Amino acid sequence: MPVIAPDPEFASLYHRHHAFVWRILRRMGVPAAALDDATQDVFVVVHRRRDDLHADASVRSWLYGIARRVASDIHRRQRRTQRKLEALPTPTDAAPPLDDAVARSEAADFVRSFLGELDEGHRMVFVLADVEGLTAPEIAQALGLKVNTVYSRLRNARRRFERAVTRRTARSKVSHV
Amino acid sequence: MSDRDPTPPSPPLSTAAQELLRVFRDDESPSELDRQRGLKSVQARLHEPAANDGHRFYAKVVAVTVLLAAAVLLAVKAVGAGVTALASQARDPAMEAPYQGAGTAEGGRVVERTPSALPRRARSEPERAVVAVAAEPVEPEPVAPEQELAAPEAVAAESEPAAPVSRSRAIAPARARAPAQSTVEDLQVELSLIKRARAAKQEGRLDAGLSALAEHARRFPQGTLSDERRVMKAELLCAAGRMTEARDLVRRFLKQRAGSALAGRMSGVCSRP
Numbered sequence: 001m002p003v004i005a006p007d008p009e010f011a012s013l014y015h016r017h018h019a020f021v022w023r024i025l026r027r028m029g030v031p032a033a034a035l036d037d038a039t040q041d042v043f044v045v046v047h048r049r050r051d052d053l054h055a056d057a058s059v060r061s062w063l064y065g066i067a068r069r070v071a072s073d074i075h076r077r078q079r080r081t082q083r084k085l086e087a088l089p090t091p092t093d094a095a096p097p098l099d100d101a102v103a104r105s106e107a108a109d110f111v112r113s114f115l116g117e118l119d120e121g122h123r124m125v126f127v128l129a130d131v132e133g134l135t136a137p138e139i140a141q142a143l144g145l146k147v148n149t150v151y152s153r154l155r156n157a158r159r160r161f162e163r164a165v166t167r168r169t170a171r172s173k174v175s176h177v
Numbered sequence: 178m179s180d181r182d183p184t185p186p187s188p189p190l191s192t193a194a195q196e197l198l199r200v201f202r203d204d205e206s207p208s209e210l211d212r213q214r215g216l217k218s219v220q221a222r223l224h225e226p227a228a229n230d231g232h233r234f235y236a237k238v239v240a241v242t243v244l245l246a247a248a249v250l251l252a253v254k255a256v257g258a259g260v261t262a263l264a265s266q267a268r269d270p271a272m273e274a275p276y277q278g279a280g281t282a283e284g285g286r287v288v289e290r291t292p293s294a295l296p297r298r299a300r301s302e303p304e305r306a307v308v309a310v311a312a313e314p315v316e317p318e319p320v321a322p323e324q325e326l327a328a329p330e331a332v333a334a335e336s337e338p339a340a341p342v343s344r345s346r347a348i349a350p351a352r353a354r355a356p357a358q359s360t361v362e363d364l365q366v367e368l369s370l371i372k373r374a375r376a377a378k379q380e381g382r383l384d385a386g387l388s389a390l391a392e393h394a395r396r397f398p399q400g401t402l403s404d405e406r407r408v409m410k411a412e413l414l415c416a417a418g419r420m421t422e423a424r425d426l427v428r429r430f431l432k433q434r435a436g437s438a439l440a441g442r443m444s445g446v447c448s449r450p
Binding site for chain 2: 007011014015018019022023026027035036039040043044047077078104105107108110111112130131132158161162165169
């Protein structure tokens, strides 16, 4: 692979947002095996269209839009052969403290399972707000929604998540008795 | 919701919920190795010549199509002009005289022996062509420029012994168009085969991709898109783990087609350990 002089501005943008793009593509259903390539595709588009990004626009909203199109392309290409995504594992009854890899994996699986129960509209609002830390106006811009709709969906999703966490905690206590 | 949001619409999540989301976020994130490797790959894609292969491919297809369309239009126009000129000559009584009765050789194909037998306005364009050719002196048939674009079988057909003069002249416009149209259709078929192979490759159906390329090679051994076929075949073989065959293809391609726009892309096939 040839040695290439890095573009500092682009590299900075890449480092700041690589994980965000990666996670968002994953949440959009891009298979794990294709995540690396899909993330690269997003940043190739970013590089080509970086003049389109206005100073007053949210970078992450803009990235979200590009990622959505890349994910859509991947889904279209793989529609025929794509198998169902791996069945989301159900959370186990036990809820050990988050101090080891197994516990962390189970906690992550619990959140994945919860997200799988949400409809697409609520799921993406919840992820962008409480996992990615976007503001409501940024989410509204990225998803093409009204801000009030974002607030409403977020409130609903948070309430459901808190209930799920409470149930998980209760099960944990029962199993430890 | 971040600190920048001035009016959070709902109470913040509990500590336990936030902790679960933090763990989930970490679990979903790429590793540092993924990030570094990805950046190198992106930069390589932005700079290597193959980054524009897709655009070049479609530009090539568009250019070939436009050239063929222009050639067909020019041929039709030239033949039309020639027919019109001949028809006007045929209507000249001085030209008619030596060829009175020339239609007898046509075995009934040429209905009119003399152009003046029908009113001018009553004749259709093909009829005028037949009439004009019947009145034309016999001379060797010129080779249409479009024959250069014709497929081998079309050229062979054109080389067959000439039909009676007036008949071959009468169908000249149709024959002039046929090879070019055939080439356009061939190109469309070529394109569809290459597209099929590309889609199969992207979907991981390597055998299907190789099968489409084999069909292309069988039908268009020297096709317009033969370079694309060779590159894609090398990529598919490499993806299928058939490294020796892939590298052999790469070596031969770079030797024969060093100046090709696809040489950069080809040189990257199977180059990674």
